[in-house]
Amino acid sequence: MDKPTETTWKYRGRAWVFGDHINTDLILPSEAMYGKVPEDEVKRYVFRAIRPEFAERVRPGDLVVAGVNFGCGSSRPAARVLKELGIACVLAESFSRIFFRNAINLGYPVLVCPGITRAVRDGDELEVEPLEGRVRDLTTGEELQAEPLPPFVRQLVEAGGLLELLRRGERLRA
Amino acid sequence: MSVGTGMTMAEKVLARASGRERVRPGDLVIARVDRLLMTGWRFAAFAKQAGGRVWDPERVVVVFDHVAPPPTVSAANAFAEARKLIQELGLRHVYEVGRGICHQVFLEEGFARPGELVVGADSHTGTAGALGAAACGINVETPYVLAYGETWFRVPESIKIVLEGELPPGVYSKDVVLYVAGTYGEDVALYKSLEWDGPALRKMSLESRIVLSNMGVELGAKFALQPPDEVVLEYVRARVPEGDQKSLEPVRPDPDAHYERVLEVDVSKLEPLVACPHSVGNVKPAGALEAEGVRVDQAFLGSCTNARLEDLEIAARILKGRQVHPGTRLLVTPASQRVYEEALKRGILGALAEAGAVITHSDCGACPGFHLGLLGDGEVCIASQNRNYRGRMGSPKAQIYLASAATVAASALEGRIADPRKYLA
């Protein structure tokens, strides 16, 4: 699994802070699924019920910070739509397993970061090195350590995810 | 806590599927899957990503549900494209519009088999765990599995919930799962393999047991397994083709398997429960809500959780000879066409219709908020499904309560959330 060269693996952006058990119906509402809105408008529905301003104001490079069990619920590709909105990385106290898998299989880094919701305020400027799990709150100066991705998962992320392997005609190796 | 060298059900299945003698929690393995479940609406998109490859057409099951019959042109086009590709790929296990919800069809048609490893492009794939299959939902990686028949797993820690005692009248397996979510939290089984067990489990009908595995994902679980007993094996033998029966390898946990946590629940102490907006863990007794007086605009008896024959039967028992409250609409959506036919034969659907229920064809129906009964702003719904997340059934300004089929039926009758026990004495 080769590392794609275009990725820097260091992100800097504003934090959007959410609570516990944020489910995929909130991230990618059913209102916007099954062809109810044109494909290119789907992104505008992200977090609409709880943060109506999100899709308008979010800037590429921003980060989503959340409490426990982020992404619970339906298996819909909520990680993909966050990635498409330019969210560089999602940091949470814990993730639901399908969301976590979906992200990793897209080559999208998501980090388990204990204590993050206490340390980080909405709008703080963060710097994140996802592969090492280093998180710095530039607004407060506080540093946090996310759980490092297991080596296998890290390799998968670096390779661009399972779908990238599939596209290249490659397969997973243990 | 038990400490041992034996293996749990998940460990046994993942060891076999990854060609190892044994695995331990935390191991990362690449495992061959025994079966892949897909839904018609996403099929074409996934199959195209797989570049026309399918590892074994015999092991792929496709069900046209969720948006069946299609309520939008885009869903109709997706279905049409799926049919074309399914033919080109030579898939045979295909269940068309109206056959029912994929998880129910998967069980009924004999694809959920004890000891197998199943992945499905829908989060409630774990439902097959009721028959002893290690089954879990995936999404993004579906094309990879379709092409190669394998994927990666981190071997999960296992936890066990032992059900003791006997369910009192008017209390069902749905109340058990809501009790667990309310008491131990919606992440009690996060990333873990959950095993349901205990004497109260074995006393339950298979239909009731299915509810427990179906809602494993609402407890965060990767798998929600149940050790197969004679009831399960009989169900499976009646459905698996002769030639495949020999290859069945039911798996049970070793007596000295290691569980990270063992919870004991005495079900005889439970009462009818309701999950309040907007989370499955926000649980209160139905009686308390009855006292508060929570008005209900829509009652929904449907979904892969509670819309099987026994659910419809219990609702009919409560509603027979009575009328749904004039301020409430009751929607009944049987989980599958087979359930529908059987309920029709037994006069259950007739009784429900006479009571004023709207009976729809089999599909996910109102559950995911795509069609067949969306909620408007400020509306209140009590539903027998598994999720009450904000916006799940339509408007984000609606309120969704979750309960057993009995509580849904009693609430439809009274036009407010009601404890069903007074109708079941």
Ligand code: SF4
């Ligand atoms: S009935 Fe609801 S929970 Fe079950 S598969 Fe359909 S949408 Fe999902």
